[in-house]
Amino acid sequence: MKKINTSAISGAQELLPSLQTEFDRLKSGILHAFLAHGFIKIETPIIDRTEILLAKAGGDTEKQIYKVIKTAETADQANQALRFDHTVPLARYTVEHMNELAFPFKATQVARNFRGERPQKGRFREFYQCDVDVIGWEKLPIAYDTEIIMTLADAMLVLPIPRFLIRVSNRKLLTGLLEGLNLQQWTSEIFNIVDHAEKVSPEVTREALENLGIGSENVVKITTFTQIRGKRAEIIPKLESLGSQNETFEQGLRELETVITELENRLRSETYARIDVEADMVIVRGLDYYTGTVFETVAPDYREIGSICSGGRYADLARYYTDQHLPGVGGSIGLSRLFYILRNYGLINNAQSKPVDVAIVPISENEYTTAQELAEKLRRSDKKVDVVLTDKRLGDKLTYAAKIANFAIIVGDDEVRSGNFKIKNLQTGKVTDLADWQ
């Protein structure tokens, strides 16, 4: 029956209505939490100039970027491309509109990005990311680091995951520790080894450190450090006992103490019963973009989900576009990937997510007016209402109603005369008087 292949491009998430409804529920719940925290929604063009998009890039980004052309151009001539994350357009937007924005600028973007990756499970070429960032003018108080994490905590409560663990650290600690040990020249190698420590055995990590030739005493100090994790009361004495007299380390320690103290206080509320927090020195976040607080979140009951959201503090948002110093802190939820994984774990219940609230089924054209009036009334109380206008038999109309809606109301002669309607729950079959419903 089909003439040509009508599948979506590979690497794109195209959902049937019930799943789309469930996806949208999560997406708008997350955005709602971001806006509730006073973040300002901005929208940047999906197409941007390659000059902007590749100002910093290199490596994978350059390989994965989608260039955009019209006729008669080659890839080399393409001066426009699709954005691959929200950070670069945010930097461009902030610099471009610097004089009209109020700082700290709390920005959120919940939209699609594009990467020409090889499509694989949970990795999409076209995917939603939900970002929050606070950008300071010259400086930005540490209190915003907590604010970003609490904003993401409120967003995570929307997700159908039983428990969350937020793991937080501060990159100044390891940076300072290495300075104190005079190991600055190995900073990026050591960060890289620590960043991968959870994916390999402790022996492999120790061996990797020893192979740097930094001396076994230093290896012990670094591994001792990276194994420190727990609540504020546990970790602060342990970090102090490392006895690093280094200033960067001390600054990181004070910052981490501020953040973890405040997080423990605020997450104590009953609202956050599903969310736990701990400091964990093995968290360094790969990107050298981050310079202070770093965090990620896992699901203790579903470790395989990996990081649910992550982020951190950066020294300078837009150094490629301006000399103005714009420090910031931000975090991101990779929603398309997450949604894919949640589906695989059976945590998305799409059976209950019919896109329409109520289908009104007039038996014949004689009941159309009554049906439409009833629909208008239900819409005023914020219901999504379809009126089934096909000239099919009642049974067929009800089958249709059950596919798209959660409830149905049949409108026949009797109902038109009496003005009394019954509403049927299409999941349970239970029938109620409309007057008693909700």
Place this chain on the structure above:
Amino acid sequence: MKKINTSAISGAQELLPSLQTEFDRLKSGILHAFLAHGFIKIETPIIDRTEILLAKAGGDTEKQIYKVIKTAETADQANQALRFDHTVPLARYTVEHMNELAFPFKATQVARNFRGERPQKGRFREFYQCDVDVIGWEKLPIAYDTEIIMTLADAMLVLPIPRFLIRVSNRKLLTGLLEGLNLQQWTSEIFNIVDHAEKVSPEVTREALENLGIGSENVVKITTFTQIRGKRAEIIPKLESLGSQNETFEQGLRELETVITELENRLRSETYARIDVEADMVIVRGLDYYTGTVFETVAPDYREIGSICSGGRYADLARYYTDQHLPGVGGSIGLSRLFYILRNYGLINNAQSKPVDVAIVPISENEYTTAQELAEKLRRSDKKVDVVLTDKRLGDKLTYAAKIANFAIIVGDDEVRSGNFKIKNLQTGKVTDLADWQ
């Protein structure tokens, strides 16, 4: 201070926060109206295969389409491109998921499309379109034509335009009239002349018709027909008096009568006091895609806005992708263009659209806990709340608050002790007890 050009690409709409807030208010109001009418939101990938996108195309589309490439490909090799409207992806989606969808399939898409047009006033390369469509399986009752128009009427009520006039017709009338006059071979030329009739003088239209060499009597009949407009009670007798015995004409007349009768009835409600409707035979909608009901909407007080929304009935959604007969009816609001024009007419009041509802301003760090607790409470009653965490002077914090928020609450010693807060309207300066607010 800037290092490289950070402007958005030309032809994209990049808005500052207050305008973005106003744009989003309209966009979500429109979507809300669509969902309230039982339309199902679907999301198709922004990137699609050129084979799909260009199956029907030709002319402008082929010239305007943005192709998408990775490295080392030329435009000719590009087999992916950005969608340029919602109709083609809707057709692909419907065919691809045919067996899992319930028909009539009421679909809505509110999202961005892309065209590599020369950017000019109100014409964007990256733009939002808000579409609704009902797609039938084999057939689709005429009642859905009214339903599409009523859905768009509810969406239009969101727009800051004082009055609307919906103009409706049916292409079967002119098609049938020409059949009856034995002028079928000039059908596309005559439709084209009528489609442009409102842009030129009556003399130019008459001359264009005369130049076809169809005889002056036929020219008079056609111009008489195209000048028929008004309410149902006026136009039906006039159309009947044309005395076309043609079956297509008769069918069009019956369909138009059904649609205009129902629209007049439903729009009589007080809710639609701003919306008027009339039948107008000059409306044919250029695209030969439409086969029955056609409509467009104008603002009588701002004729220059042009068509606010338009659409119609089509015989076959997806004939390029399937032999399955899928008739439909749909309509669309070109929101980016419309927003641009509304701004130019001063109809968008962005001064009142601060993105944040309440900025809470703690005087010092001592009040942070109280401020955060108050913020959480206000968020529970669905407010967008920022807590200002900068270490600036109170005056600077309040200046910041006034830039981002509609209301401010100062939290100092007294407030922490008493638990009583005052809230200030940052537009009017009026101060109220928070307990008495909303």
